[in-house]
Each structure stands twice: as C-alpha cells, then as structure tokens.
Amino acid sequence: MRRGFTLVELLISLVVTAIIGGALVSMLLNQARFMDQQEAWRGARGVSRGGINRLMSDLRSVEASGGLIAAAAGGQDFTVRVPYAFGVLCGSAANIYTVSLLPVDSAMFAAPGYTGFALRNNTTGVYTYHPSNTLNLIGTTALCQNGLYDSIHTLASINGSPAGRVVNLTRNAGAMMPAPVRGSIVYLYRDIRYEFKASTAIPGRTGLYRTMVTGGSTEELATPFDATARVNFYVLNNTTAQAAVPAPLSNTRGLELLLHGASERTPGGSAGPKVANMTTSVFFENRND
Secondary structure, eight states: OOOOOOHHHHHHHHHHHHHHHHHHHHHHHHHHHHHHHHHHHHHHHHHHHHHHHHHHHHHTTOBTTTSEEEEOTTSSEEEEEEEEEEEEEEEEETTEEEEEEOOOOHHHHHSSOOOEEEEEOTTTOOEEEEEOSEEESSOOGGGGSSOSSSSSOOGGGGOOSTTOOEEEEEOOSSOOSSOOOTTOEEEEEEEEEEEEEEOSSSTTSEEEEEEETTTOOEEEEEEEEOTTOEEEEEETTOSSOBSSOOSSGGGEEEEEEEOOEEOSSOOTTOSSOOEEOOEEEEEOBOOOO
16 A cells, blocks of 8 residues: 655645745745835936926026026026027117027927017127017018128028028017117027926826916926925025025026936835935026126
C-alpha cells in the first residue's frame, strides 16, 4: 500500500507555503506602492511643466519699466502687459497713429484681447503706454510710402509676409507724451492676468488661471498646485527676489516663479499629495537701469 502525507508534513508544507506567499504578497504590495509613488511624482512634475510653458511664453517679452501693472500681496495674482506685434510709426493725424507692423504669427495676431499700444521715446528708450479700444486693420498705407528715410526706402518694404500689415491705432483722449516721432518703435499689447486660486477642475485644490483682461476670457492652465505656489519679485539690481510687492511696480525687473506642482491624489504610504518643487526666473526686456 502506498504511503501518503502525514498530518505533520501537511502542516509543515502549509506553513512554508504561507511564508513564501506572504513574502510574495509583501513584495507585490511594495512594488505597487513604489509605482504609485512614482506616478504621483510624475503627475506633480507634469503640473509644474504645464504652467511654466505658457507663463514663459508671455513673460519673456514683457517690458521692464511698465510691463507689470498689478500684483497682489502674497504673489498669487499679477497682471502684465504682453506685447504681441511690433512695428514702426509712419505718421499721425489727430488721435490716429499709422504703424507699419513687422510680420507676426497670424494666429497670435488674430487672437482677441487688444488692450492698447506702447510708443518708444527715441531719446530715453522709455516706452509710454496708451490704452486704446480701436485697432483698424486697414491702415493709411500712404504715410508709410512717402520717403520716411529717403526718397527710395519706405516702411512698406518691411511687410514681406502676409502677416505684416499697416494699421491705424486710435488713442484715447489726452496728451501723447512724448510727442510721436516718425520711425519710433511701437508695439501692440494685451493685458493678461495670472492667478493661483481655487481650481474648478479639481475642487479643493489650487489651479493656475490666465485671464485676458480685455475680453474677459479665462482659462485654467494647470492644476493642482501646492499652496506655496506663487511669484517673487526682482527689484532693480537685486540678485535675490523678494516676496513683498515692489513699490513702485515699475522697479520690478523680473519674476521668480515658484511653480510647486502637486499630485492629484495621495499615493499609498504617504501622508499627503506629492509636491514637485520647481523654481525658475524670467527677466523683463528693455532695461535702461
């Protein structure tokens, strides 16, 4: 007769199987937790990158002395004048200023939100800003073709692409300072507001919003951010950014961006969402000091 397992042998095999099974389960749980942690870190870094791309696109071209026009205490709400088309002044009549624009991305130019134009003083290099509600895309081309520099070269020649054009700008009532000089650099700008505030996409978390002040369109660029996300301010020649809002704002020469992205949920084994700290800086253009 064939001998079978004894009860003792069976119990020993069950114990050994349980030990091996427990080790495997523990390994699988640790691996799953590790992958969950990595996914949370990846999500947090993705939030930071998503916010920085749009911010840098706007802030790289902001002018130093008048680009920042509003900032709230706490550094979570600020408004800048963002140039989107540059050109040269051909001439003016009353409150109408004719400008020959350089070729520019047609989609960017056609986007809504025109707020006004800035005129550069050829002597001091300082821009003056002129809010305006009227942009006439059919400009007085004759003013750009009557020998601005000499009898041969005209400003119309800079419009070598369909995106380049001559436009008429209507300024609001009031003195134009400095007096416009033909050949001065002009650019069109949009007022854009950035805010860190309560997210609509993920309730209870913080999102980064971009608002076109003229036109009022608002979009949530990225979420969620950690509550510490904000901007600091570089003032004049200081190499360290400060948290306090500068007074006056015209002393601001750049922004330090604290884009601390967070994971959407708390991964297993963690006390809270993962936070990816990302800090970078952007400095404004056309510094004269």
